[in-house]
Amino acid sequence: MHHSFMDSGRQTPRPALETGTHDVGRRIRLLREEHGISLSELARRAGIGKATLSGLENGFRNPTLETLWAITAELGVPLASLLAADTTSVIRGTAVEGVLLQVFEDESVTYELYRLVIPAGSTQVSPAHHEGVTEHMTIFAGVLNAGPVNAPLLAGAGEHITWRSDVPHIYATVGDEDVQASLLIRYPRP
Amino acid sequence: MHHSFMDSGRQTPRPALETGTHDVGRRIRLLREEHGISLSELARRAGIGKATLSGLENGFRNPTLETLWAITAELGVPLASLLAADTTSVIRGTAVEGVLLQVFEDESVTYELYRLVIPAGSTQVSPAHHEGVTEHMTIFAGVLNAGPVNAPLLAGAGEHITWRSDVPHIYATVGDEDVQASLLIRYPRP
DNA sequence: GATGACCGTTCCATATACGGAACGATCCGT
DNA sequence: ACGGATCGTTCCGTATATGGAACGGTCATC
Numbered sequence: 008m009h010h011s012f013m014d015s016g017r018q019t020p021r022p023a024l025e026t027g028t029h030d031v032g033r034r035i036r037l038l039r040e041e042h043g044i045s046l047s048e049l050a051r052r053a054g055i056g057k058a059t060l061s062g063l064e065n066g067f068r069n070p071t072l073e074t075l076w077a078i079t080a081e082l083g084v085p086l087a088s089l090l091a092a093d094t095t096s097v098i099r100g101t102a103v104e105g106v107l108l109q110v111f112e113d114e115s116v117t118y119e120l121y122r123l124v125i126p127a128g129s130t131q132v133s134p135a136h137h138e139g140v141t142e143h144m145t146i147f148a149g150v151l152n153a154g155p156v157n158a159p160l161l162a163g164a165g166e167h168i169t170w171r172s173d174v175p176h177i178y179a180t181v182g183d184e185d186v187q188a189s190l191l192i193r194y195p196r197p
Numbered sequence: 198m199h200h201s202f203m204d205s206g207r208q209t210p211r212p213a214l215e216t217g218t219h220d221v222g223r224r225i226r227l228l229r230e231e232h233g234i235s236l237s238e239l240a241r242r243a244g245i246g247k248a249t250l251s252g253l254e255n256g257f258r259n260p261t262l263e264t265l266w267a268i269t270a271e272l273g274v275p276l277a278s279l280l281a282a283d284t285t286s287v288i289r290g291t292a293v294e295g296v297l298l299q300v301f302e303d304e305s306v307t308y309e310l311y312r313l314v315i316p317a318g319s320t321q322v323s324p325a326h327h328e329g330v331t332e333h334m335t336i337f338a339g340v341l342n343a344g345p346v347n348a349p350l351l352a353g354a355g356e357h358i359t360w361r362s363d364v365p366h367i368y369a370t371v372g373d374e375d376v377q378a379s380l381l382i383r384y385p386r387p
Numbered sequence: 388g389a390t391g392a393c394c395g396t397t398c399c400a401t402a403t404a405c406g407g408a409a410c411g412a413t414c415c416g417t
Numbered sequence: 418a419c420g421g422a423t424c425g426t427t428c429c430g431t432a433t434a435t436g437g438a439a440c441g442g443t444c445a446t447c
Contacts, residue, residue: 031262046395056436061396068434069263071404072221090276118308120381122335122357145312145379147337158232158273167296167312189335189379191310236425246406251426258404261434 029066031075031089036064038082053081117194125151125186130179132156133172139195142176143169149186152179219256221265221279226254228272243271293321293368295380307384315341315376320369322346326362329385333359339376342369 039049046064050057055077062068063078079086125131127149144153146162154160154170156177162168170176172192180186229239236254240247245267252258253268269276295311315321317339334343336352344350344360346367352358360366362382370376 045393047393050436056434057395058397058399058437059435062434065396069261071259071261071434072265073259074434075262086280090280120333120335120357143310145310147377147379155273167310187337189337191381235423237423240406246404247425248407248427249405252404255426261404264404 031070032064032066034089035060035078035082039064042082049078049081053077119192119194121190121192123186123188123190125149125178125180125188127180127183127185130177132175132177137194138173140172141169141193142172143167143191143193145189147187147189149184150181151186151188152181153177221260222254222256224279225250225268225272229254232272239268239271243267293319309382309384311380311382313376313378313380315339315368315370315378317370317373317375320367322365322367323362325364325366326382327384328363330362331359331383332362332366333357333381333383335379337377337379339374340371341376341378342371343367 039046042049044052046060047057050060053060055074059068059070059074060078063070063074075086075089079089123144144151144162145167146164148164150161150163152159152161153168154176155174157174159177159179160168160170161181229236232239234242236250237247240250243250245264249258249260249264250268253260253264265276265279269279293313293315295313297309297311300307300309313334334341334352335357336354338354340351340353341358342349342351343358344366345364347364349367349369350358350360351371
């Protein structure tokens, strides 16, 4: 944004509302640049205004679902991928038995992949973790109730659940079958 | 503001725009009912208008990101879960059937997390991916022989294998049990 | 050093998403 | 039967997200 000095007499650019809006904008800009197309070009192809896209990428707009759909459709990514990164957390409970299979250290993020076995009948609560951490579980056997303590999600064999771990979260088996699952924890670096 | 003259008397209820809006509304209503709270109550807690929520649940509105965040925060679910239908895509090779559970886009790398089911007795060969791509499988049931075609690795339930997929690679079941596994593919960006 | 094509940003009138209030319906307790 | 509470919907003025049209900047080609 090399627009000279300070752009005096103009309409007040609305201050970016929440951090989330910034993140979505940043991700759109990244994706667009990966595709190697200009802002004008993407706006044209997606059938939206350049002003809209510009404001959105810079975090000054609060876009409409329709707008986001138009953009993601053109970029060929699921809309959810724009919202993927959030959350916090930490680890490790005691009732849950986990084996660390692999750690991925990348520039701005670390992933840890675990294989979990949770004995039938057990419940474990983990405290809130750092902001930005997310947990992603895939259930292969049994039924698990997991997620934020005030709104856990239920998943059976073959299902997948995701939550932000910046609030206390719980793992509780349901039924009398041991739960077998994989857990991927994502730690963005500040 | 400049609300013009030709603003005819009535405000016609806008026809629901796309199917996607309907789906999001339906999912919100379902989640709300699961929580056992009324529309009025949710609107109050989330700090949005009843009119907004009503119109949204019925598919007559094109909500703003801000509005969606307020609602999902109150319901305790990630916003992406409202768009779940867009996230799941199925890949199907000759033998392997996989559901894409999640995509992580980070600065210099992308991860894709799949859940796989490979019917007993099947074999599939996949062509090489770009250089630097690696695959990481966790086996939950059955026995799998997978990896580079000239040096595949054997893994049974509870085991984990990793290989570089910049060469042709193979997936072959061993024994007569279906293989259940999770597959994490890591794509570094050039 | 023009000219023209394109870029990203900003200005602005218009369209529309927003919340507050009014509404009829339902369900109490009295 | 009657208030009063709460429900979901609709009405409507206001706030704001939108796209089109400037605008200034950069980069070619002449």
